[in-house]
Structure formats: C-alpha cells, structure tokens
Amino acid sequence: MAIEQLFEAMPLHYLQHGISKFGAANVALAVFVTAALGVLADYGWMLYLRSKMPPGPFPFPIIGNTYYLPDNKPWVYFEQLSRKYDTPLITFWIGRNPTVWINDAWTANELLDKRAGIYCSRPRMLVFAELGAGQSNLVNMITTTQAERDRFRVQRKLMHQGVGIQQVKRYRGFQNDESKVVAYDLLSTPQDYVEHFERYATSVVSIIGFGRRVADPKDPIITEVIAVMHRAADLNVPGKTFPMLLETFPVLAKVPTEIAPWKHGLGRRGGSHRGHDFFYSLAAEANENPGHEDCYAKLLFKEAPKYNLKPQEISALSGNLFGAGSDTSSSTLITAVLAMRAFPETLIPAWEELDRIVGSGRSPSFEDEVNLPYMRAFVKEVFRWRSVAIIGGQPHAPVQDDYYNGYLIPKSTWVQGNVWAIHRNERDFPDPDCFNPGRFMKGSADARPFPGEKGYMTFGWGRRVCSGQALAEQGTWLTVARLVWGFRIEPARDERGQPLPVDIFDYTNGLNMRPNLFKVNITPRSEAIRQTIVREGEQALADLAQFEGETRYRMSTFYSKK
Template structure:
C-alpha cells in the first residue's frame, strides 16, 4: 500500500476504478448504520474515497500499527482501505478473544489475488475456509503435530551435523549453509529428497522463493487484492508495482512447487521413492484410483500440500537462525552463559541431541527469545470475518480483513520489560533470578489458522542453536586493515516473511575436531 503513481496509459482505467471505489466506500459506511449504537474500533482520520490507503505505510506497517495502538489507547484498530474494512489486533488478549475463542467466525481468509498472481494456489496458508481447507489441514496436522515430529529427529540431527561440519570448513558461507539445512529438512520430510551439497539446485530454488516471499509485500494489502479485476489487466496499465513483482517472480514460486513434485512422482511411479509426505499422498491416491474409489486430493491439492510444507518450514527456519546469529553478535554475554551450561551437560566429543533438551532449558529460552525479538511473520496472514461481530463495544463488519500484529504482541510493554532488548532470562522464574515473563505468543498465528509446522520449526532451530553454541563461538567480524569491529545494523526485509539484511559473522571453533551427534 502507499501512494499511487499512474502511468501515462492508465487514464482509461481511472473512471471505472473511481466508480468501484465509491461503491465499496458507500457499502463500508452502510455498516456503521447497523452497529446498534456501537462504533468501529478507533483509527486515524482517512481521506475521501481512498480511506487509509495512503496513510498506512507500504513498508513494515506493523510498527505503525503498534505506535498508533499506544497513541489511541486501544488494542484493536480499524481502517478503511478503498472501502474494505481492515481490523488490526495489537494484543494477545484481543487475538485470543476473537481468533481463538470465536474462531468459527474468523477462520476464513480473504482472497489473495496478488499471491495467486505470484503462483501460490492450493496452499493451506492461503486457502479459503471450506471442505478443501479442512482436508489440507487434517493431512498436515497428522504429520506435524507434536507427537508426530519425533520421527523427524534423526533427520534433524543428521543435517545439523552436516551444518556444523560445513560452517567449520567454510564459515564465510554460513548463510548458505543454514539455508541448506532448512531446505534439507523440508524437502526431506515433504519429498524424501536429499540435498547433496551447498550448490544443490534446490538451494538456488529456495533462495529465489525466499526472495519472492520476503519482498512481495503483505498478503491482501495491495490494489489487486481489493479490486481482483485488476489482475486481468496488463502490467503497464496497473498503478501498482507489487503486481509487476508478483508476475516477474511467479516462476520462483511455481518452481518450488513443481520441480521437486515432478521428481518424486517419477520415483513413485518407478517404485523407488523415499518415504515422504508426498510419496504417501501419491500412493494413496493411486491406490484409490485403481480400486475405483473416490479420490479427495487432486494433483494440484498434493502440490499445494507440498507448498505448505515449504512455506511453513524453510524460510521461517532459516530466518530465525539468522536472527539468532545476529543476537549472539550483539549479546556475547548470552552466548557465554549458554556455552557454560552446554559444557556442563554435553561431554566432549559429541554434539547435543534432542535427548539433552530437558537439561538445556536455557537454550529453549534463547530460541523463544529469538522468535519474540523478531517474529519472522510480523503481521502474519489476515483472517476474514464471516459475520458481523461486536467486541468490547466495537463493531467488526462482516468481511473485514483481520490482522494479528505479532510484532506488537511480542513487544508489548505491559507484558515484557524492555521488550526491544534480547534477554532470554526474561523467561526464567523469579525464584531463580529471572523476570518470570510468559513465553511469546502470536508469532505462529491463532485459532484455526495457527501454523501447523510450529513444533517442527522450533525443534529445528533448537538443535542448530545448541550445536552451534557447543562447537563454535560467534564473534563480530573485524576489518583486517583498520582493526575496527563490524557492528551489525538491525534492519529487516518487508514481506510475508521478515529477516535481517546481510551481515558478517566469524565462527571460531571451540573443538579440535568435528564431533558426532
């Protein structure tokens, strides 16, 4: 969102657009006459017809929503964007009350026209509420619930060993190596694919898809999302750069859906596929077809399930690991405390395993603080209200786009002292010298749309964090010419996912040889 720049040839587009905006705006204000004396949640003063289109920042709007929430003294805000009601929830309490406790009314999604243009289709994250969504969620929940992910521990531990070996061999390539780890986990689980090396073609696919996700803007937040007919127009006629970006990068999103799927399907047909989610779904589908039984999942549904595995695990895991590395450079005292504990628990000559996790609770606190300090999906994917609703005296219109602002929730000064500080001790109980603050909530979503891969993602980050701190010390890079240390600048990307922009890090070995798990 942001101010619009009309290209010279777009004048024929203006008149029907203004007419449609006027109609949607009149519909929006008609809701206010139905409020039975209740008003919409507070928000800033809007502009005629455009509403808040040019007021909401185009980049990182979660910060704006957080500050406005404080200014207006309300955890819930409302906006009108080209006649479309938008509700922003800035506290865990409001999100739980609406998205969890009244989940039946907020389980839908808007139509994500821009993301359709980018190549996302049939993916759980973006599916509208209905039988197809329930089918996809049932399948993925079965594979990724807390009890089910235990089966993936051997893969996670093996790939962590590869990550440590590669970082000790080529520390300057650490971001690529971490990308390889995250890709190996999701492709191993989803497709049974083994990543051979850091130059594997799947790594390049992941980098390209991550760029598209990280720079494609917020879902349901662009001109084409509010006016779907715009998607039928040529790019030069549309005053919205995001549509051009989506069309330019569609190949990257389709590639991560189509290429691994095609390779696995060939292996399944030949009877030599490795165990995986997609293998299971394809075999089940083929069996039903051979028996003449009805088939629930189409090929596109299976591709969509594969896309959901990627979207839920690859980029978020990699982004979280990058945030962790950044904070070890900024807070060496946290690193030293964690290493002292690890040295007491892990005997020399081996890497940490998940069996050590109960004795390494401080590592869990580091992971949780990493997720809190920089939620990788700060605004998440919006819900859509199915019916009119009333909350704390405010009216929420049917069809509202409802955002849960994870950034505001994880930096709520009423819950977290000095929320901008990275401090894992905030979760340590007061009796043990900590602050006794609650673990973060909101960064994996709410209600019937909560991320099905959250437990897998946390486990993947935990095993890497524990192993890195066990074998290396993360230090700031020093310019050999000037002797000046490089202090990383905390700056994040803007899109569906968010992560720090590139910075340098030195990994100093703490071991003489690479240990085994």
Template sequence: MDNVTFLVCILIIVGFWRLSRIGRRPKDCPLGPPTIPILGNIHLIPKHDVHLQFQKWAQEYGPVCSVMLGSKVLILLSSGNAIKDILDKRSSVSSDRMDLYMGQTLASGGLRVLMMIRRTLHRLLNINAACSFEPYQVLEAQQMMYDILTEPTRFTEHIRRYANSITTTTTFGYEIWNYLSTCTCSHRESKLKLVRYRVITCEDPYFQEFFKVFGEFVLIAQTGVALILDYLPLLRLLPSWVLPLKRRAKTHHEREKALYRYHWDKAKKIILSSKPNPSFSIGLVDEQRKYRFSDDFASYITGTLLEAGSDTTSNTLNGFICAMLLFPDVQRRAQEELDRVVGSSRSPSPKDQGQLQYVRGCVKESLRWMPTTILGAIPHALTQDEYYMGFRLPKGAGLLNNVYTIHGDAARYPNPRQFDPQRYKDDDQSFFDAATNPDVSKRDHFSFGAGRRICPGMHVAERSLFLAIAKLLWAFEFRCPVDDEGIELVPDPTKVTQGFVCGPVPFEAVITPRDTHRAAIIHREWNMAKERNLDSRTMQWKTFPGGIGTCT
C-alpha cells in the first residue's frame, strides 16, 4: 500500500469515527434517553405533543436532563429551582439563542429578533408604557363584549380580534383626526388607509393575512426537516430541489417581510410627520436613529411583538373559557366576588383589580393550567461551559424552560390538573413581581420566561387578560353545549394546538348574558365608547382620551 492510499484510508477511518460520535451524549452531561449515532434522540421526538414526551423524560431522568439533537445538546430545565439558578442567576451566560436555521435564517431572513435587543424592548414596554396603553385595552374590551353578546358562537374570533387590535394599537399607535384636518378632501381616503391600526372586524384583510403568515411560519419551523437542519448543519448544503422546504421558507419570508414593512413604514411616516399618541413604535424610531438599524430589522421587531401579543393573549383567554366549562364552581365563585365588589350597574374596570383577588387568581391560573408557551418558546443557549448538580452544561447547549412539566408538578401545584384560583389567594404580586421574586417558590407561573429574555410585554398582557376575564365573568354564563341526545359536549383540555404558541383545539361553548340588565349595559358602554372615542365613518380613534392611562 503506497503512502497516498494509506493516508486516504486513515482519513476515511477518522471521518467515519467522527461521524459515529455525532449524536452521542458526553459522559459528563446530564442524563437523558439512550441515543443512536448521527441522530442522537431526534428519532424519539414525536410529531405532536412534544411537551408530553419532555415531561416523561423529566420524570425519568430528573429536573435537569439532556436530549441529544444531532450535534447539539438540549438541556431540559424542569423545576423552578433550575430555572432560577441557571436562567436567572446565570443570565450573563445563559441568554444567547440557539441557531434555528429554518425558522430564523430562511423563514425570517435572519431578522426575527425574539428579544435580540432586549434592553430596548424592556425599556419601551415598561410599567409606565403599559399604563399609557390602558385606554386602548378598555375600548377593545368593550367591543369584544358587544361582539360576543351579539355573535356568541364566534367567541374565538372575537377574542382574537380583541388581542390583535390591542397589539396593533399599542405597537403602532394612531393619529387620524388631527392628521386628517390638514388634508384636502381629495386625499382623504388615501390618508385614512395610511393610519388604520384598530382591527375593527375579524374580516379585516390585514388581520387575516397576519394569522395566515404566522400560521405558515409555525408550520415551517416545526417540521421534522426543520428540526434535522437545525441540528445537523452539514445537511444545510443540500440544494432546494432536494429540500423544497428551503424554497418554501424563503418564499414565506418575502411575504412576511412585505406585511411587516407595510405596517412599520406607515407607522414611521406618521411618527415623523405629526404628533402621534402613545405607541411602542415612537420609541423604536428614536432607537433606530441612535443605533442605525435597518427598516427591515425594525419591522421585524414590531412584527415579533404582534406575534407574541396576539396569539398568547387570545389562546390564554380561550383556555380560560375552556376551564369555565369544565369547572363551573370556579365560574360561580368568581361571579359572586364580582357581584360583591362591582355590582350590576357597570362592568369591571382596571381600577377594580386590587379588590378582585379571586378573579386575579383566575388570570394566573389560566396561564398555569393551559400555558400558551408550553415549551418556553425558543430555547436559550449557553455562551460557556457551566456546571450544575454535578453535571457539565456545555457551551452552545440549548436551555429549554420546560413550562408544561413545571406547571404539572404536584409538589409545587397540588392536584395540578384542577383549575384552582385559590392557589393565589395570598398572592398580591404582579406578573413581573412574581417572575423576579428572589424566592422562586413564590413565583406564580413560568409562562413569560426567565432571565434577561423574560417577556417584556408582561405588563401589557397582565392588564389585557385581567380586563377581559373580569368582564367576561361579570357578563356571561358559560356552559357546555349538548348534542341531539342531550349529552354534554365537554372539551378535552389535553388536546392543544401545536407550535411555538399553543392553545386549546377549537371547541364549542354556549355563552349567554347573565341577565338582560347586563346585556343592556354592554350595549350602552360600547355605544358610549364609540361616540366618545371613534370616528363614526372609520371606527378608528379620533383623539386620545388623556388621563385614563395611569396605573391603578
């Protein structure tokens, strides 16, 4: 055998040896399921209900276990202590993001921020900003109540409109009446199109396009091919004719970017040419001037907020209604508290929150019982080796906030599948206070993440959820429908939609007003809100109701 042949043989042997090492769990890593070469544990990841598999592994291998995804290590953090110790206390090294080739690089053109500029997001969505957005939430809640009263079978759509309209107005603001006063009549219609940010109806074309685009992104990002490309980088070299999902992802990105640029370009134009009212985009324009990032990047910051705010809020509210069908005693007890504190002459308002402890418990329990970020959204990643519980957590490893498993821990939440607002009877913390409490045993839930990447929109979300849940309980009775044989059609809370953001699979509910007096109040409050705040022709805001947006 000549030297060249010998060298080639050695290279082949070394290559096969190194290839066989891919997918193996390092000996000093946390325990986990048995691996196979190349794939590691990818073959064990189910297509549906991944959270149940992760819960099973956590129960078998401990609160900190590892899953091998090809060449990458994913650490499942399945206890409150692990979340606090690794994501909170070591946030300086545990706040990176895993490389998601299909979802981030191809389907989003590398622009999907997911808290890439977290300091800016936290500053622009702080508690004071949340208070200034309160008038938007109040008005949208009044329309939601009217819509459900008049079309109760479409409650899912009306809740989704509520959540999305709050998100679009808080993200982009509005400026219509004063802006139009400087326009000639011949240009009036084009100017109206420029500033429409309230989502008036579920048939709104931009509303429908948004959810189509986001739904397509979720489908692309959660496919088996996407998982393999994320964790076996060599396969990314394959051309699109071999992997058509790559072409589909790039096409999706162009459609998504067009939608997000449409909203951002118009918001920025208004901000630079007039005096707009409170919105996230006002601060973002200032940040863009300071750091000089592109309009594409800015549009994806606002687009990410639309995604996060719209689906999480609406899915949580749908989960709450599902719980009311299954736990009628909770519904009755909450209504008794509302009748005692609020009465029947008006519907609840943000100022009632401090006196409605049981209703606040319903809000917190909705986020625990059916968490929308069931796997903690996108995993964090370590920037250096760390050691915990005697194991090495390697640099680059993903860190997954195993929310469903933590929320189902009977030691932390006795009888976890019971919807029980009484868990929080002594908890007067806001979402933020609970999430940042040094004593992790006092944290209410883990739906908003942890560490430096904790959700910056939780202040806004808390107010949106409380207002909606308080008003729904005050106004309506929720019952299961019955079939032709008189058998109740009870929703199955274990069946959830798939993807980064989950919710209950579609279910039916019978929603009726508690009495005619409350129905009349819903009509009156919505009519007064329209007359006071909205342009009768466009149903968009005509002026900002100053003085309402103060913390209660």
C-alpha cells in the first residue's frame, strides 16, 4: 500500500492525534536541547570569567558556589577562603553572579579609595534596591551614565547639607544633651541600656531630620523603624535561600507576592518600599510645623523646586537618616559596653586620664577630646574591634572593566569589602579579637601602619563612604567617653552570686551586626559622679524641651489604611 493510501485509510481523529503527539514530542525535545545549549553556553562564559578573575571555589552551572555558603555570618567564611587561597581578593559565585570579596585593607584602599572614580557605582540589586529601598535611593544608586552621576551628586550634596562634616558641629548642643540623658536614665534602669542607646541615637537623628526628639524608648518610631532596618539588613546578607536567590533568577520577582513565598517580607508591591510614603509623610508633617526652621525636612522641601526633587527622593533622603544614624550608632554603643565588660583592664588608664582632665564635677565635653588621647584611641578600637557594617555596606560596582595584579574585575561586578577580615588581619592588628586601645596610641608598640588617617574602615570607601560618618564619630566619642567616665561595667551575677560570662563572638547575622543581648551590672563610679549625672541630666531635659512633640504617623498602621 502506498503511503498516501495508508494515510487515507486512517481515521481522521487518529491521524490528528498522532501528528499532535509527534509534534509535542518534537517541541519538548527542541525546548530541552535549547535549554541545555543555553546552560552550556552560560557555564562556558562563567568558566571563562573564572579563568580571568581572582581565585575562588570552582562554580557549578546555574548555582555557582551558592551551595557552600554557611547559614550565618558568611563574612567569616570569606575570610577563611582568603587565607586558603592566600590572596586578598577572592571570587565567589552567588548563582550565576560573581562577587569579588576584598579581605585586606591595602587592597581595599587601592581599589575603592584610590580608584574611586571606577568603583563609584552600585550593581543592579533586585532584593535590596528594586524590591526594597529603591535603586534611585542615594545608597543604592547606579552611576554608569552622566544623568545618573548628576542625580547622585544632587542627592549627595543634599545629604551633606544635612549631616556633612561642617554641619554636624551645629548639632553638638542637643547631641550632648541627649547623651547626658542616656547617663541619667542608666542610673534608674541600667538593665535597659539597649533601649536607652536606641532612644538616644534615634532622637538625635529625629531632631536633625524632623525637629522632634524621641523621649520614650517605647516610641514606635524606634521600635518599628529599627525593626524594619534590621529586616533590611538581614535581606542584604549573601545567602543560599530566598529572597537573596532572586538576584540570580530575577524572573521570579515577577511572580505575584500572594503566591510567591520567597518574596514574603519584602513589603508592598512585592518589595519593601514600605518606608517611602511613611518617611515622606514624616517630612511633610515636619515641614508644616512652625519652628525649627533648620531641620532637614524643611531644607529638602525648600530645595525641592531647585533640584526637581520627587516625593520618593525626599522620602529616601529623610529615611536614610534613620538607616545611617539610629541602628548603627546604637549598635556601636552596645559593642562598647561589651568591650568594657570583656576587657575591664582597658578601663583603668581611661579612668586615670578622665579623672585627671575632667574630674567628677562635670562630664566630658567635645572640647576635652584633644586632651584625652587614650579615650580617642579607645573609641577608635570600638569601631575597629567589631564594626557594625561588617561587609562595608552596599556592594560597589566598577563602571568599566578593571585589572588588579593581573586579575580581571568585570564592569558591574559586585565588589564587597569584608570589614570583618580587614579588621582582623594579623599583620595590621595582632591578636585581633583582643580589645586593645594601644593600637591607636602614637608611639605605642602595638601600633601598625594602616592606609588612611583614621586607622579603620568602618564607614566604607571612596564616593560611597557613609554620609553619616561625621555624626556617628562625633556622637560615639562623646557618649562612650561619658559612659567610661561615669560608670563601672561589671559582670551581672546569677542567683548563686556567680558572674555571668559574655561571648565576644555572639553577634547578630544582619548586614549591620550588633551583640545579642547580654547582661551586665552598670553602676556609677562614685557618689560625686552620680550627683553630677543627675544635675546634668535634669538640665539636659530642660534644654531639650524645645524639641518635644508628637507625630500622628505610625509605620505599623500607616499602610493598613491605604
């Protein structure tokens, strides 16, 4: 029978079914072959880049090195890899995306400071930026085009007008008063030291931003906003689970949040743009209130027509004050208390210096800093010993291909400074986990060369250095000096009277790490000092009364009404 006759003899529905089945199989095979070829081509490109980039673990197709990531504190793992490969730069593949980790201060200085014009941009960040604070936010902004660079300069200029080096000197009065209130509150409820530090740090930035102080440690502006900051910091830690894997598979971000469990916790619109409308509302409220004409919110609204500021930009710039000032500053103070508790011998020379220069009739002031070299060194060691922004903040990205010691760092690659490894390098900081202010004393046998004048890299590098650095350094020095001057930080004791130990490695896992809660016994050093703390605290509260006020907004209810 001829082939034509065979087809004619077949029932029509059988013929159609057979062709359909045959076609479907071909389509499936074609899809599989195409996908396989795509994976092979992509993997070939990964291996090519690997041959040019700094060394690191061998990546697998699609998943890269992600499987090897530890569940907690990946910066410790990257430090170990740097030692294993005996190189300051390592490449680690999060899925298909390579990240170059810098584990050495001198290399960080060479790339991120000396070549700041190249490493001035950010990579595309899906989770923290596009689904989070926004890629147009100053913190996350990509600057590969002239228009983007121009916008970056505008926002950076406005941020400097709020918390630049010269501006923060104007805030010393109320910052000093809020610091005195911390000491005053510690007399009555020393066990709540974490809340007192959070209230202090948040109140300072709230006065700067909105002209309103935060008097109550339970104020929602503290509890709710800091909780959001912690959540954002957790999201930005490199990980092998969602949502960080969205960076490798951005198509998954298009799945509706309602049916995408990997997007839960990222906020509205499948992202955490939660702060945008909220902080804009706080700024608008402050702008409408009479008085405090120099608060940052009023400056932004005044400059908005000149720079064509969008509401989202006003919101982001206002919200960045909290991100850069409240969580990080309070975490640094908690670390200072941990250091005092774990290394009490370092307090003896501090007390001698403070008693000689300051005495007991008043607490330290900003003017005393020049005469207190040991306290300056003490605070520098706080910043070095356990830096809050443990991976140097957001990743940098080169605006062009770059080479370092023969290694390629491709354009737009994630480049991250591992501050944990940088500040624990035995060459620069022998016995790095020991809290030793002597490292920063001129002429000390413990001092070592270090790039830059500060001696630490806590606040980042180049054009992406933390905008709030001057404010944080200023306030941290004064508050730590006042804590050391005023109090003994001694072991808390259990029901049998035995001292409770503290663990200097027990820190949170977020991008901005802080010690997990620990108990200490905080008492005034003398009766004369206690009386001084009371007198100064009561006067500070009277001076701060001009900033008292309430806001009608709460983050927890703000979006439920929309």
